[in-house]
Amino acid sequence: MLEVERIRVSYGAAPAISEVSIRVGAGELACVVGPNGAGKTTLINALAGLHPIEAGALRLDGRDLSRLPRHAFCGEGIAVVPEGRRLFAGMSVRENLELGSYRRAARARRAASLERVCEVFPVLRERLEQPAGTLSGGQQQMLAIGRALMAQPRLLLLDEPSLGLAPAVVLAVFDVIREINAGGVAVLLVEQNAALALELAARAYVLEEGRIAAEGRPAELLAQAEIRRAYLG
Amino acid sequence: MALPSLTLLGQSLLSGLFIGALYGLLGLGLSLSWGMLRQINLAHFALAFLGAYLTYQLASVGMDPLATLALIVPFFFSLGALMHWLLARFSVSAFNSLLVSFGLTAIIEALIQWIWTADFRRMESGYGEVKFRVGSLYVALPELFTLAMALALSLLVWAWLRHTYAGKAMRAIAEDAPIAAAFGVDVRGLSLLLSGLCSAFAGVAGLCLALSYTLAPGQIYAWLGVVFAAVMLGGLGRPLGPLVAGIVIGVSEALTMAFTAPAWAPLVSFSLLIVVLLVRPGRI
Numbered sequence: 238m239l240e241v242e243r244i245r246v247s248y249g250a251a252p253a254i255s256e257v258s259i260r261v262g263a264g265e266l267a268c269v270v271g272p273n274g275a276g277k278t279t280l281i282n283a284l285a286g287l288h289p290i291e292a293g294a295l296r297l298d299g300r301d302l303s304r305l306p307r308h309a310f311c312g313e314g315i316a317v318v319p320e321g322r323r324l325f326a327g328m329s330v331r332e333n334l335e336l337g338s339y340r341r342a343a344r345a346r347r348a349a350s351l352e353r354v355c356e357v358f359p360v361l362r363e364r365l366e367q368p369a370g371t372l373s374g375g376q377q378q379m380l381a382i383g384r385a386l387m388a389q390p391r392l393l394l395l396d397e398p399s400l401g402l403a404p405a406v407v408l409a410v411f412d413v414i415r416e417i418n419a420g421g422v423a424v425l426l427v428e429q430n431a432a433l434a435l436e437l438a439a440r441a442y443v444l445e446e447g448r449i450a451a452e453g454r455p456a457e458l459l460a461q462a463e464i465r466r467a468y469l470g
Numbered sequence: 471m472a473l474p475s476l477t478l479l480g481q482s483l484l485s486g487l488f489i490g491a492l493y494g495l496l497g498l499g500l501s502l503s504w505g506m507l508r509q510i511n512l513a514h515f516a517l518a519f520l521g522a523y524l525t526y527q528l529a530s531v532g533m534d535p536l537a538t539l540a541l542i543v544p545f546f547f548s549l550g551a552l553m554h555w556l557l558a559r560f561s562v563s564a565f566n567s568l569l570v571s572f573g574l575t576a577i578i579e580a581l582i583q584w585i586w587t588a589d590f591r592r593m594e595s596g597y598g599e600v601k602f603r604v605g606s607l608y609v610a611l612p613e614l615f616t617l618a619m620a621l622a623l624s625l626l627v628w629a630w631l632r633h634t635y636a637g638k639a640m641r642a643i644a645e646d647a648p649i650a651a652a653f654g655v656d657v658r659g660l661s662l663l664l665s666g667l668c669s670a671f672a673g674v675a676g677l678c679l680a681l682s683y684t685l686a687p688g689q690i691y692a693w694l695g696v697v698f699a700a701v702m703l704g705g706l707g708r709p710l711g712p713l714v715a716g717i718v719i720g721v722s723e724a725l726t727m728a729f730t731a732p733a734w735a736p737l738v739s740f741s742l743l744i745v746v747l748l749v750r751p752g753r754i
Binding site: 285286287307308309310311312316317319323325326327328332335336337339340343344384388 | 635638639641642645646648649650651652653654655656657
């Protein structure tokens with residue numbers, strides 16, 4: 238479904254990632270693991286349209302998106318839960334969710350999507366009129382996921398959803414991710430917490446210094462001693 | 471110190487309210503483009519005066535001053551959108567936008583001086599003479615019109631930002647434009663729209679200036695300090711802020727003038743500003 242072919246993304250003159258190719262099948266959950274600064278966030282941001290792709294192709298169901306204007310990515314069915322959540326902090330929880338369903342096709346199904354998000358995250362229903370900035374870290378992460386779900390994505394990009402959350406909350410968030418994926422949404426997950434990500438994913442990539450260092454099924458990767466040592470301690 | 475009479479006090483309050491409305495009207499576009507687009511448009515004042523002179527010109531060839539709105543609004547909307555397009559084209563930062571728009575101010579001032587000379591100009595219209603009597607107080611039509619315009623535009627923008635999809639998207643752009651774009655918001659288009667609106671508000675403020683004041687090119691700078699104070703007091707990007715803060719400043723100035731000497735008036739607005747900056751620095 239998602240085919241990323243040898244893309245290069247740079248900040249200034251220095252390429253942050255180059256020659257990166259990954260695939261996510263329809264309804265599949267894939268993950269990208271790797272150390273800090275390997276370019277994981279750059280990859281997610283490029284796939285979400287947040288950062289221009291310099292070279293290579295980004296295809297969703299065969300359609301090349303790499304030359305589209307940034308606000309067109311969402312309409313193609315991609316929604317992002319960015320690093321650090323990046324909620325509209327001064328706006329209410331409800332308004333954040335409404336903006337998730339900003340594009341016309343999602344707008345038509347807004348009421349149903351809102352109902353579904355509130356079912357998945359009951360805590361948000363109680364706080365719909367509260368400014369997003371006043372939520373706790375875990376609630377903000379739920380809102381960021383909820384906002385992305387409101388866009389009715391076919392592909393959900395998640396950047397470090399476990400960052401800064403208490404262990405119990407992390408497990409709850411990952412349960413939701415599993416559930417979303419089971420509902421037919423393809424997921425690309427970027428995580429520092431490799432153990433958790435590899436347990437969930439059907440396909441995994443190791444990103445090191447802006448390049449794909451290894452790829453395969455999580456079980457295969459875990460069988461390699463060096464990967465175990467580097468990422469699972 | 472002699473206490474002023476009740477009539478004088480009432481008249482001061484009223485004139486404070488009206489000049490405050492003009493501060494608010496002048497500040498509305500400035501606050502929105504600063505708070506939401508991070509463009510500090512110093513040229514806003516020059517645009518307002520350009521609007522005032524154009525109104526003056528159109529009125530002098532026989533057009534009704536209020537009817538000039540039909541030309542002023544679309545003209546200034548396009549001008550503002552064009553300016554934003556240029557600033558965005560060259561990715562001008564907030565601080566540099568201050569410098570660029572300062573340069574633009576000088577250009578517009580020179581243009582005004584070239585066309586209309588540095589002489590004082592006063593628009594002749596029937597409206598200036600229309601006065602209503604309320605008890606022992608007088609209210610002039612131009613001032614009432616200014617207040618009505620300031621109220622209507624501020625409330626309309628407020629409702630737009632609060633209750634429409636495009637308005638909410640605009641607020642999202644102000645908070646995090648790339649993420650807004652990632653959810654399908656056309657950041658470029660909406661920013662152009664808002665810049666056009668801000669500039670159109672400058673044009674409307676100019677029309678109100680021409681209705682009530684004698685115009686001279688150097689007057690552009692006379693409004694700068696106090697309107698900036700109103701914009702900062704009101705909170706950047708808040709549509710009702712400049713009007714409320716403008717009226718607070720206007721009324722305090724008027725009361726200061728009634729109780730002491732007129733020369734003390736500017737002290738009030740800036741003291742207010744400094745106090746607010748000290749107490750609530752997070753507003754800026």
